[in-house]
Amino acid sequence: xxxxxxxxxxxxxxxxxxxxxxxxxxxxxxxxxxxxxxxxxxxxxxxxxxxxxxxxxxxxxxxxxxxxxxxxxxxxxxxxxxxxxxxxxxxxxxxxxxxxxxxxxxxxxxxxxxxxxxxxxxxxxxxxxxxxxxxxxxxx
Numbered sequence: 001x002x003x004x005x006x007x008x009x010x011x012x013x014x015x016x017x018x019x020x021x022x023x024x025x026x027x028x029x030x031x032x033x034x035x036x037x038x039x040x041x042x043x044x045x046x047x048x049x050x051x052x053x054x055x056x057x058x059x060x061x062x063x064x065x066x067x068x069x070x071x072x073x074x075x076x077x078x079x080x081x082x083x084x085x086x087x088x089x090x091x092x093x094x095x096x097x098x099x100x101x102x103x104x105x106x107x108x109x110x111x112x113x114x115x116x117x118x119x120x121x122x123x124x125x126x127x128x129x130x131x132x133x134x135x136x137x138x139x140x
Contacts, residue, residue, distance in 0.1 A: 004024050004052055005024075005026075005052045005053060005054035005055075006021050006022045006023070006024060006026065006051050006052065006053055006054070007021070007022040007026050007053070007054060007055045007056070007057060007129065007132070007133065008020070008021055008022075008044075008047065008051075008053050008055070008056045008057070008129075009021070009022075009029055009056075009057050009058075009059075009125045009126060009128050009129025009130075009132070010056060010057065010058045010059065010125055010128075011059045011095065011098065011099070011121050011122075011124040011125035011128055012037075012058055012059060012061075012074070012075050012078055013037065013121055014037065015036070015037055016034050016035065016036060016037060016117070016118060016121050017034065017035045017036075017037050017040050017043070017121070017125075018031070018034055018118075018120075018121030018122045018123070018124050018125035018126075019031075019032045019033050019034065019035060019043070019047070019122065019125055020032055020122065020125035020126035020128070020129045020130075021047075021051060021129075022129060022133060026133060026136065027133060027137070028130070028133070029125075029126040029127075029129035029130035029133055030126060031119075031122035031123055031125065031126045032047070032122065032125075033122065034118035034119075034121045034122055040078075041081075041082075041085060044082065044086060048086070053088055054088070054089070055088065055089045055090075055091065056082065056086075056088050056089070056090050056091070057090075057091045057093045057128060057129055057132045058075055058078070058079050058082075058090060058091070058092055058093065058128075059075070059092075059093060059094075059095030059098060059124070059125070059128040060072060060075055060092035060093055060094055060095055061075060061095055061096070062094055062095075062096055064096065075092065076092070079092060091132065093128055093131065093132045094131075095124070095128050098124040098127045098128050098131075099120065099124045101124075101127055102120045102121075102123035102124040102127060103120055105123055106119065106120060106123065
């Protein structure tokens with residue numbers, strides 16, 4: 001991977017999509033933005049204009065028992081579409097509890113998650129991406 005290329009993290013929600021991006025060394029995930037789900041392809045296009053991307057990590061919403069449900073199937077369909085359109089490597093990454101953890105982080109900051117859902121989505125995306133980035137460091 002070229003040093004300037006980054007990895008994008010996506011928390012694919014029903015209404016909104018939380019977006020996070022790695023630093024150029026692909027070590028740290030940072031919340032970037034929240035995009036309306038119906039505008040996600042346009043949003044990814046704009047991100048590609050700002051950052052060279054090598055890889056996209058999409059939160060994979062498995063059930064607590066590890067099995068796929070309807071939402072996981074929606075994410076698989078979305079991932080296939082994005083891979084076909086942008087020709088970027090995609091990884092589906094277990095996202096169980098990422099939103100719960102994002103809400104806990106918000107509460108720790110004395111913020112109300114129910115009033116800042118877009119921020120929760122961005123934080124969840126960064127948690128998903130950071131988990132993936134951490135796994136890369138473990139392989140080295």
